[in-house]
Amino acid sequence: MVELEANPSIGVNEYLAASLRKQWKRYRKKLKRCQREFSQSAVHESRVETRRLISIVDLLGAFLADGPVRKTRRILKRHLDRFDELRDTHVQLLSLGKMLRTFPDLQPFHAALKERERRAVKSTARKIKRIKAARLARLVAALAKGLEEAPKPGARRRSGPTRLLPAVNRAFTRVVELRRGIDSRDTATIHRTRVAFKNFRYMVEALAPLFPGVSARQVRAMKEYQTMMGDIQDNEVLLASSAEFRRQGRISPDSAGRFEEELLRRRQWLIGAYLQNADQLREFWRSSHRPRQTARRVTRSKVA
Numbered sequence: 001m002v003e004l005e006a007n008p009s010i011g012v013n014e015y016l017a018a019s020l021r022k023q024w025k026r027y028r029k030k031l032k033r034c035q036r037e038f039s040q041s042a043v044h045e046s047r048v049e050t051r052r053l054i055s056i057v058d059l060l061g062a063f064l065a066d067g068p069v070r071k072t073r074r075i076l077k078r079h080l081d082r083f084d085e086l087r088d089t090h091v092q093l094l095s096l097g098k099m100l101r102t103f104p105d106l107q108p109f110h111a112a113l114k115e116r117e118r119r120a121v122k123s124t125a126r127k128i129k130r131i132k133a134a135r136l137a138r139l140v141a142a143l144a145k146g147l148e149e150a151p152k153p154g155a156r157r158r159s160g161p162t163r164l165l166p167a168v169n170r171a172f173t174r175v176v177e178l179r180r181g182i183d184s185r186d187t188a189t190i191h192r193t194r195v196a197f198k199n200f201r202y203m204v205e206a207l208a209p210l211f212p213g214v215s216a217r218q219v220r221a222m223k224e225y226q227t228m229m230g231d232i233q234d235n236e237v238l239l240a241s242s243a244e245f246r247r248q249g250r251i252s253p254d255s256a257g258r259f260e261e262e263l264l265r266r267r268q269w270l271i272g273a274y275l276q277n278a279d280q281l282r283e284f285w286r287s288s289h290r291p292r293q294t295a296r297r298v299t300r301s302k303v304a
Helices: 012-036 038-062 066-081 082-098 105-128 134-149 158-178 187-210 216-247 251-283
Strands: none
Touching: 012 038, 012 105, 012 134, 038 082, 038 134, 038 158, 066 134, 082 105, 082 216, 105 134, 105 158, 105 216, 105 251, 134 216, 158 187, 158 251, 187 216, 187 251, 216 251
């Protein structure tokens, strides 16, 4: 569990400005690679660095005017959304490819997904190549400069790191609220929790040097926690796609039925595995009144 005492040796304004510039460079590097070669790994890395940049931008409201922060976030979110269709198709192909030996009758389904991927690659690559980062670069530069010029906290004011806590606490509270609303019969409730948790996780990772209680072990445990929810969503996307192809008559009813029964069985197992570990969430961030604990690694049995 995170110890909330801040590291007083680090100037938070300067740290955030440096982190913003560093993450901007990572974002631009991965975007340029994606625009140049558009491989599956390039797409994945570009999406990750975009999300990390959004998480840093989300922290800046404690120091800067809300308007430029929201505008920057909105542009980045639009960039991220352009990958959605292709990412979902990649996930389905990866999952289905592992199951073709058990379900050889689904080769036409796999072939149809490959064709969908081909079209999505062409469409998404066109959208990504059209991204012009000049306006976003100016916004990021202005945000970094604003951080460096913002008044430093005086002796009677909350320290910079402490001023960041409300933003992280809000992100964490949002995850907790969504966790409480999870319905095992509705995987959309788990997906919403995952999206919120991902934002919280990247915030914590970005601020790790400011809060010594954030350990490498904690970071690994948060990633594993997120992966459990991601596995459920990936299974759900494949299940929905299979049902769509079955309705279109592109998969035989018998083959589709057996395949979907397996996916439903996996869904039940994955949800059960997540719910067994769901309350580990409270170990990732704490209020001052909670006792300190240590994040443990998530353990799961292998899917039968």
